[in-house]
Amino acid sequence: MEGTRRLEEIKKIIRAEEDWEPVGPTPMPHVPDLRNWDRRLLKTYKPFYAPFCDLCCLCTYGKCDLTGTNRGACGIDIAGQQGRIVALACCIGMACHTGHAAHIIEYLIEKLGEDYPIDLGPGVNVECPHIRLVLGMKPRTLGDLKKAVEYAASELVHVLSSIHTGQEGDPVDYESKALHIGMLDHVGMEAADVAQIVGFKFPTSKADTPIVDLGWGAVDKEKPVILVVGHNPAASTEIIDYLREQGLEDKVEVCGICCTALETTRYSSKAKIVGPLSRQLFFIRTGIADVIVADEQCIRTDLTIEAEKVGSVVIASSDKACRGLEEVSDRPSDEIVKEMVEQRKHFLILDHRKAAEVAVKVALELSPRRKDRKTLMTKEQAQEAAKACKVCRNCEQACPNLLPLASAVQKAAQGDFEELKWCFERCIGCGKCEEACNHGVPFQKMFQSVASWETWKCRAGRGPIMDTEIRKVGAPIVLGTIPGVVAFVGCSNFPEEIEEIAEMAEEFAKRKYIVVLSGCSAMVAGMKKDKDGLTIYEKYPPDFDAGGVVNVGSCVANSHITGAAIKIANIFANLPLRANYEVIADYVLNRVGAVGVAWGAMSQKAASIATGCNRLGIPVVLGPHSSKYRRQYLSRKEEDDWTVMDGRTQQLVNTQEPTPEHLCIVVESKERAMVTIAKLCMRKNDTPQGRQIKLTHYIDLHKKLIGGLPPDLHHFIRTERDIPMFFKREVMEFLKEKGWEKKPVLSLPTLIGTYKSKAKIEDVVGGAKK
Amino acid sequence: MTMPYHKVNVLTGFKSAAEMKDPKALAKIIKRAERPLLVIGPRALNIKIGDKLFLEYLVEIAKAGNIPICATAHTKGKIEELGLVPDSTYDIMEILNHLKDPEWKGVKGEGNHDLVIFGGFRTDLGNQGLSTLKHFAPHLKTMTLCKFYYPHATFSLPNFRKDEEWKALLEGLIEELKAS
Numbered sequence: 047m048e049g050t051r052r053l054e055e056i057k058k059i060i061r062a063e064e065d066w067e068p069v070g071p072t073p074m075p076h077v078p079d080l081r082n083w084d085r086r087l088l089k090t091y092k093p094f095y096a097p098f099c100d101l102c103c104l105c106t107y108g109k110c111d112l113t114g115t116n117r118g119a120c121g122i123d124i125a126g127q128q129g130r131i132v133a134l135a136c137c138i139g140m141a142c143h144t145g146h147a148a149h150i151i152e153y154l155i156e157k158l159g160e161d162y163p164i165d166l167g168p169g170v171n172v173e174c175p176h177i178r179l180v181l182g183m184k185p186r187t188l189g190d191l192k193k194a195v196e197y198a199a200s201e202l203v204h205v206l207s208s209i210h211t212g213q214e215g216d217p218v219d220y221e222s223k224a225l226h227i228g229m230l231d232h233v234g235m236e237a238a239d240v241a242q243i244v245g246f247k248f249p250t251s252k253a254d255t256p257i258v259d260l261g262w263g264a265v266d267k268e269k270p271v272i273l274v275v276g277h278n279p280a281a282s283t284e285i286i287d288y289l290r291e292q293g294l295e296d297k298v299e300v301c302g303i304c305c306t307a308l309e310t311t312r313y314s315s316k317a318k319i320v321g322p323l324s325r326q327l328f329f330i331r332t333g334i335a336d337v338i339v340a341d342e343q344c345i346r347t348d349l350t351i352e353a354e355k356v357g358s359v360v361i362a363s364s365d366k367a368c369r370g371l372e373e374v375s376d377r378p379s380d381e382i383v384k385e386m387v388e389q390r391k392h393f394l395i396l397d398h399r400k401a402a403e404v405a406v407k408v409a410l411e412l413s414p415r416r417k418d419r420k421t422l423m424t425k426e427q428a429q430e431a432a433k434a435c436k437v438c439r440n441c442e443q444a445c446p447n448l449l450p451l452a453s454a455v456q457k458a459a460q461g462d463f464e465e466l467k468w469c470f471e472r473c474i475g476c477g478k479c480e481e482a483c484n485h486g487v488p489f490q491k492m493f494q495s496v497a498s499w500e501t502w503k504c505r506a507g508r509g510p511i512m513d514t515e516i517r518k519v520g521a522p523i524v525l526g527t528i529p530g531v532v533a534f535v536g537c538s539n540f541p542e543e544i545e546e547i548a549e550m551a552e553e554f555a556k557r558k559y560i561v562v563l564s565g566c567s568a569m570v571a572g573m574k575k576d577k578d579g580l581t582i583y584e585k586y587p588p589d590f591d592a593g594g595v596v597n598v599g600s601c602v603a604n605s606h607i608t609g610a611a612i613k614i615a616n617i618f619a620n621l622p623l624r625a626n627y628e629v630i631a632d633y634v635l636n637r638v639g640a641v642g643v644a645w646g647a648m649s650q651k652a653a654s655i656a657t658g659c660n661r662l663g664i665p666v667v668l669g670p671h672s673s674k675y676r677r678q679y680l681s682r683k684e685e686d687d688w689t690v691m692d693g694r695t696q697q698l699v700n701t702q703e704p705t706p707e708h709l710c711i712v713v714e715s716k717e718r719a720m721v722t723i724a725k726l727c728m729r730k731n732d733t734p735q736g737r738q739i740k741l742t743h744y745i746d747l748h749k750k751l752i753g754g755l756p757p758d759l760h761h762f763i764r765t766e767r768d769i770p771m772f773f774k775r776e777v778m779e780f781l782k783e784k785g786w787e788k789k790p791v792l793s794l795p796t797l798i799g800t801y802k803s804k805a806k807i808e809d810v811v812g813g814a815k816k
Numbered sequence: 817m818t819m820p821y822h823k824v825n826v827l828t829g830f831k832s833a834a835e836m837k838d839p840k841a842l843a844k845i846i847k848r849a850e851r852p853l854l855v856i857g858p859r860a861l862n863i864k865i866g867d868k869l870f871l872e873y874l875v876e877i878a879k880a881g882n883i884p885i886c887a888t889a890h891t892k893g894k895i896e897e898l899g900l901v902p903d904s905t906y907d908i909m910e911i912l913n914h915l916k917d918p919e920w921k922g923v924k925g926e927g928n929h930d931l932v933i934f935g936g937f938r939t940d941l942g943n944q945g946l947s948t949l950k951h952f953a954p955h956l957k958t959m960t961l962c963k964f965y966y967p968h969a970t971f972s973l974p975n976f977r978k979d980e981e982w983k984a985l986l987e988g989l990i991e992e993l994k995a996s
Contacts, residue, residue: 094909095952097951098947100827100829100947100951101828111829112829113829124952125952444823448824448939448940478823541938670941671940673941673944674944678909682913685917711909711910712909712941713909714857714858714888715889717858718889718890752893753893753896754893757904757905
């Protein structure tokens with residue numbers, strides 16, 4: 047329930063008087079404002095829980111065993127507890143992106159002023175689709191982005207408070223809160239990345255961003271090496287600036303791991319991407335980095351301990367990860383440099399300019415003294431080291447990716463390195479194997495002897511999808527003739543070899559889907575070459591179009607992927623965005639065949655990003671590790687009610703058609719993932735021609751990867767016109783066997799009007815003439 | 817309480833699987849079930865026990881016990897090569913989602929299953945799936961035939977250090993099922 051005072055406040059913040067679009071029903075929403083939308087979604091896509099822990103240990107009543115029908119001392123049951131933990135994970139993830147946004151905006155305002163304009167170039171007029179959609183504000187300046195972040199932060203407080211003992215208890219309400227936070231995560235990510243683009247002049251309004259070097263083998267270890275790790279480019283861009291000012295850009299290597307690497311290559315194409323998060327420990331142990339500059343998120347918390355093992359030094363540059371280090375921001379640079387070089391001290395430096403100067407100076411002085419620390423383990427040395435193994439198999443038991451490490455080490459001891467290489471390609475880089483080993487087998491160093499040291503290529507992140515591209519592909523996506531948009535996102539906790547991302551991405555690019563990538567997934571997509579030595583980024587066009595392969599950038603650039611779906615509703619279908627969340631999410635759910643794939647999702651951020659996709663109507667396919675997130679959103683196609691409103695007749699129609707079938711699902715193998723992706727791209731709005739194309743890929747992938755026609759094919763064929771010509775005879779026989787009957791085909795399917803909402807069916811019809 | 821082989825599956829509660837080493841006892845549980853189901857995962861395609869695939873053992877168990885099969889992931893083709901047509905091909909989470917519902921009609925349309933046997937999954941994913949059934953499907957019992965202990969199952973094999981022991985158990989189970 048909104049009070050008049052709050053509404054007035056909102057109107058002031060979003061400048062409601064501006065007439066770029068009428069203000070919709072939910073400006074700057076609280077949880078209850080979109081609760082009915084969530085409950086409608088979750089009526090079809092019910093939360094499916096796989097508890098990772100049977101207990102609750104959050105308060106001093108506990109520990110409480112919640113097994114089965116047990117309730118905790120506060121009254122919570124196991125389903126409520128799962129919803130609670132999911133909401134908490136989303137809060138943590140969203141707080142990271144929003145905290146990143148808050149920091150980077152503050153930093154840029156300090157440098158450029160609050161009124162610094164947001165201009166994303168001639169190709170991007172809808173600059174911030176999420177902020178327009180959720181807040182109802184058209185941000186013009188860095189100061190406006192700050193307002194968006196402040197709103198998101200205030201909502202976070204409310205949701206986080208609901209996790210306290212004796213607050214929310216209902217699992218679906220916890221899910222609604224998680225969905226709310228997921229939505230706001232995309233607001234925070236968008237604010238962060240748009241600020242970075244305008245503040246650092248990252249590429250925008252262009253598709254063909256530079257191709258940059260990728261791989262640990264791309265780093266010239268003969269030069270002084272600065273490694274940046276994390277997600278926030280404030281320090282790394284200062285390093286590049288300092289090197290440019292001093293004429294040192296070609297004399298010092300700047301390389302990165304995880305998203306800071308992607309951000310840095312958006313700033314300088316001379317910077318190198320070492321690789322994803324899973325190669326962090328591996329690379330630090332090579333000793334190649336003289337100086338490690340850590341910012342925030344996904345940095346090993348034992349970074350200084352690991353650095354000391356190889357004589358590297360660490361500069362922590364974020365208040366979010368001070369790591370117990372002495373803060374020296376106000377000390378003279380040369381004094382800090384001296385202590386770092388001579389005493390190998392690590393420091394916290396929150397002045398990014400100073401951190402950059404110190405990093406460069408230390409790297410220059412330290413590098414000649416550390417030449418001997420950059421020597422890689424040879425196969426002969428690895429064979430010798432492997433002999434320490436007593437085959438106790440503690441390493442195998444500790445490995446979260448279930449790798450046969452002891453067996454691999456045994457073979458290495460006999461000079462056979464194939465299995466060790468196989469393990470490295472599947473290693474997620476946690477280092478638990480070494481921790482568990484009582485005999486000092488140096489697994490991560492041994493991997494140096496089997497890792498490929500070749501150089502791959504990655505396209506630098508390009509930021510938002512251009513409005514001009516949306517105009518071109520809007521119709522084919524909505525009608526289904528471009529079979530889908532497939533976004534490979536998230537971390538590198540992959541279940542099998544790292545090349546699986548490149549293989550899946552290429553399969554869909556070949557099939558003329560639009561392939562979009564971000565974060566660690568964007569890097570690993572470049573880590574596979576074809577027989578001509580080309581990576582996916584060199585083989586496929588960088589356009590947001592059929593068969594294109596687009597790297598949007600880092601984690602926070604994920605907002606541009608969901609932003610593209612929003613823009614399709616706005617730019618192609620003319621639906622107003624302004625504070626009009628339900629109508630747009632409903633459009634995306636029923637018409638935009640987009641699917642997210644987080645094959646190696648690890649973090650709370652990934653949980654939050656995926657949940658934000660789900661509230662917007664975008665299904666997500668997850669790899670097997672993600673079952674540990676505890677929750678999926680699944681339907682049961684045979685049993686569930688697939689009734690929607692026909693926007694044209696305003697009558698309820700049982701479509702009998704489970705599209706999209708799930709909102710969030712974990713699958714075990716790459717093969718099943720690809721079939722599931724193709725299936726989840728189907729939408730009720732597909733034209734017969736579009737559905738034919740989508741079914742062609744679904745059937746073809748199923749036949750190749752699983753065998754035979756998909757057993758649920760009859761659910762997705764509405765009329766004979768949907769049947770792909772190539773498979774017609776076979777499919778007709780199958781349909782006869784199944785006793786298939788025609789289903790209704792709707793050109794304006796919508797959930798609006800099927801539940802209590804401020805959004806009206808007229809709002810859907812009015813804008814959706816196309 | 818038995819510790820699972822992979823530490824990622826360490827139990828954080830109190831209700832854990834009964835460890836089963838005797839093929840006769842396992843066969844008895846299977847025979848007693850009115851509507852058992854065997855759910856096969858993709859690791860069964862790669863794990864070798866001696867010169868045979870784990871999948872071959874699972875198919876033999878299905879044949880010997882006349883147990884319907886749900887082929888998950890991409891296991892269907894190989895199961896068919898081994899001479900059995902799977903009764904269903906849901907993916908792992910989809911079949912679990914059905915099994916949770918006591919009113920579900922089962923893969924044969926005869927009612928939900930009362931015993932669900934699993935083999936061939938990643939141990940972490942498998943244990944997560946079994947957690948779902950332990951908490952939300954009190955109407956059924958679960959059994960695992962993989963080499964490692966699954967705490968969330970109702971009945972689990974122990975951690976076998978040697979494949980020979982595992983092989984002997986699986987062969988014993990097949991014999992017992994055939995004998996009925």
